[in-house]
Structure formats: structure tokens, C-alpha cells
Amino acid sequence: MTLIDCQQLTREYRKGENVIRPLDGLDLRVDKSEFLALMGPSGSGKTTLLNLIAGIDRPTSGQLLIDGQDITKLSRNRLAAWRATEIGYIFQLYNLVPVLSAFENVELPLLLQPLSRKQRQARVYEALERAGIHDRADHYPRQLSGGQEQRVAIARAIVTDPTILVADEPTGDLDKPSAEAIMRLMQMLNQDLGKTIIMVTHDPGTTRYAKRTLHLDKGRLARDEMVQDRIETHADEVNV
């Protein structure tokens, strides 16, 4: 079932006289509960596509239907309300609020929902537990390692039970063991909770956790690989 449907999606920026087009007429469909990795060189449009899907940027032209709704037509306020329930965003540099504890950071998106304090508390602890960081609930970001910070950021992203998780190089600032742990956590969120995940990455190692890898180049789709394709390709290479 198609969850995300991009049609001729284009994003342009003006820089003085020049027009930069990080995304150039992209067509893409993503099914519900897919785990999609976006790869490509710098400037290929990965983060731009991620931001458009997350509703924090608007396309210059084209359509972006999410669950049948064209989010490009939503007003600023309605788009914010849509993000609050439908999107969980995981940043490369975690972007936790430094003066708030892990618990308070995870609670932030829930303040927008009509929940009692007790209900919020239960949801926050559940998210922290799922992210494997509940024992650090009272810690501030400065008291956490990079891997722990990213777990808190993931808990914040899933606490509202969004339909789509978008992650912009979630392991880009982590050492290998931490990166592996974060990727396993994301895979669990995809497999156990059925979250649709779109992840930008530069690390080919992390794409093995995804079901599908999309290669972008100059704002266009260069290659679209399913996990099965990659396994077969690898098997062919071994046989040769």
C-alpha cells in the first residue's frame, strides 16, 4: 500500500543570480512499513527530499501525497499539526534541547497533545524504554554519550507514535558499535512497530538494515535497489 507518493517533485533555491535545484522532477513511491535508505553524493538532494517528506520544507513544484493527502497544500499551521502526529524526525546531531533532561526532551512533542500529565509520563517512559535509554531519563544531554543522545532523540521521534520516521544520517556522528546499536533499534521500530522509515545515509554498511535503497544523483533517481536485488547481485559476484 502506497504511503508516500512524490510526483515530479522539484525544489529550487535562488542564490543571487543562480538557481540551485537539489531536487529535479523526482517521482517516487514508498509503501507503508518500508525501510528506505537514501544514498548519493553531497548535493544529490537526499536531505532535501527528506525535509519535503517531513513537511519542514516545501517543493517549488510537483505533488507530495502522504496517505492520500497533498501536504504541499496545507497551511503553515496545519502542516505543523500534521507533523506533530505523522512525523518523527531523527537528526544526525540529535538536536536535543540542552537544558532539558532526557525525559523532558521526549515529553516535548506530547505537550501539543491533549494528554494529562500522567498520560504523558507513561508515554515518555514507554518510548524511553523502547529506545533502551529509560535508565537515563533524568540525565541531561551533556551527561550522555553520542549513542545515548541518539537513543533519546529516537524516543522523542517515536513518542507520538507517528506514521513515518525520517532520519538524517542518524549514525553519522557515532562510533561503529553505537551506530550498529542505533541501526538495530531502527530496524526493530520498522519490523516490530511497522514504522515507515526514510533514512539518509552515506554509510553503505547501514543500508543493510533497510529493505530498499534509493540512490540519488543531481536531484534525480539514479538507482532503486530492493534488499533482494542486492543479495542476488552479491551472490552473482561470488559465483563469478
Added chain:
Amino acid sequence: MSYLRFMPLVFKQVTRHRVRTLLTAAGIAIAMFLFTAVQAMQQGVARATKASADDTALVVYRKDRFCPATSQLPQDYTARISRIAGVTDVIPVKVVVNNCRTSLDVVTFRGIPKDQFLKERGDGLEIISGSTKDWLRRTDASLIGETLAKRRGLTPGMTFDAAGITTYVAGVIRSDDAQDQNVAYTALEFVQLAGRDQLGIVTQFNVKVQSAAMLEPVADQIDQVFATAQEPTSTYTEKAFVGKIADDIVELVGFARWLGLGCLAAVLALVGNAIVLSVQSRIAEHAVLQTLGYASRHVAGLIVAEGVVVSLIGGLVGAIAAVAVARWGSFALSVEGQSIPITAGPGLIATGLLICGSLGVIAGLVPAWQASRREIAACFRAV
């Protein structure tokens, strides 16, 4: 949805950015201290000089004299003034001050006929310590104003010396009349004779008339009666008299209003600067909030609320400090025996808080609007 649920978030931002909050609040507190002090002076001036509908008091002074030392009138004018239609009471007063210039520590002796004074003013005075019995018994006894007692640390039973007069404190009085605050009321003859040999000479007459409407006609008539006398008179309403004698102070305090406005401008600039710096250093944080689903109004509201909370903290500290200093210091600006007390009460604290809160909102509006309208993706690209 109630915006109150975001208040804990606002308080956390304020209290956990301790240095920023303390520095900003300290600046606001200093400015509000000055503003409240100026307001207290202005309140004192208004209380001492603004006429009200139930004023019925006149002051008869020596014409063309503006100092107690030079205003000398024969005491026997009392009977002639009493005969004027509309006059209900005349109290001859001999005023001696320890300092004719503007000062914060002026002691004014008012020599009055004690029995007549108690009959006329007794109901409006509250004896907060000591007794009138003691005061009536001793010629050198004084009833002193609460402000003077506090400032000089005087209590009943003590003696004190000022302007060459040594007097015994028989009681401390509280009065709504600003002029009673720095005064020592004692026997008329005692002041006339204390080192001066001015028996039969008074400084002024305090005259009561039947109604406020009688003030002007009676004043004109008094001055007409003595127009050709050796010592002609000028008669004023009591509040106008204070305003005239203390016009330098009134003018200075009026000018201080600009100082007060300057303090408000300083608060505005301080809060505005703090908010702008805070917003600039937290571009990514606000973009994250918007990514999480916070609408522009939420982000703007959080920014403005932070400004208001910091302003209120600083304003509260500054206003309370100013009111405390004014109350415990019991200051009064005095000139030529007339006092303008620096009065400050809870009303001033409330005014200060209201102003600080409003300035917090005004200072935060523009940065809040700018921060809430930024493109989220552009914010992430910028940091």
C-alpha cells in the same frame, strides 16, 4: 488547548539558563528600583500638593515671605481671623526648623496651643506609642511624627535636640497628613521662648473653614483684613501652600519623571537584547520545536513568555527593594519646614510588575515573530 501546559517549559528555560537570567534580571531590577523610587517621590508630591474635594484647610503666612524664620505674624491675629464668616477654627503655629534648605533629615518643630490642637486634630491622629496625657503635662513634651521617630530612632521617654531645642518625646503619632510625618508638635510658648524670645509671634495660622467652597472667599477676606496691617498676610489652601513652598522639590521630582521613563527604556532595551541574543543562539532549537509540530504561535508564545518571566523576576526584585528602602528609610524631602514624604506601598509593586510584564511582551514581540516565521529547513542549513 491550554497554553499553561507550556509554562513549566518556560520556567525551565529561564531557571536553567542561570547566568543569562541572573544578569538580565539584575539589570531590570536596578532599573525598576530607580523607576519605583521616582514613582514613590511622585506619589509623595501628589499626596502633599494635590487638592481634594474635602480639603478645608488654609494657611495664613506673612506676605512675601517663604521661610519660617522670616514669616513673623502677631499671635493676636487669631481673634480677628476667628471672627471672619466661614472660619471654624484658627490655630496659631510657631515653626522652627533645624535646616531651611532641602534635606532628607529636616526636623520641624510646630509650637501650637496643645488643648486647641487636640480638639481640632485629635480625631485624625493615631497615637501609636506614648500618650497625650504625658504630652499635656509637660511643657517641653513633643508628639512626633512616625517618620521622624523611625528616622531618628526615637521612642517615648527619650529626649532629642534639634534647632537648639531640647524636647521630651511624649508620644509618636501616625497621620494621613503628609506634613505630620516629620513634625514635633509641642507647646506654642515653649517654641516661642526656646532661645528666641519671640513670645506673641507666630509663623503662620492654620485655619479651618466650613466647606471646600469657602476656601477661596475666606482666604481673600483674611488677606483683605490685614492688607494695611504692619504685617500683611498671604493666605493659601494648605496643599497650594506646600506646593508653593516646596516648588523646587516639586520641579525636581517632575524632572525625575524623565529619569523614570529612562529606566523603563533601559528595561525595554535589556529585555529586548536578552531575547534577541537568546533567539539567535537557539535558532536550531526553535527549528527543532517546529519540526516536532510546534506551530509559529507556540514558538512565538514561548519566546515572549520567557521575556515576560525574566522581566517579572527583575521587576519584582527591583520594586520590592525600592519599596522596602522607602518604607524602612522613612525618607521625606523637606524644605522650609514643609515635608514631602517618599511613600511607597504594594500598589507601586503591582504597578512595577504590570509595567515589567508589558515591557517583556513588547520587547519579545518582534524577535518572537521573526523566529516563528523562519523556514525550518533554512534554520538547519544556517547552523
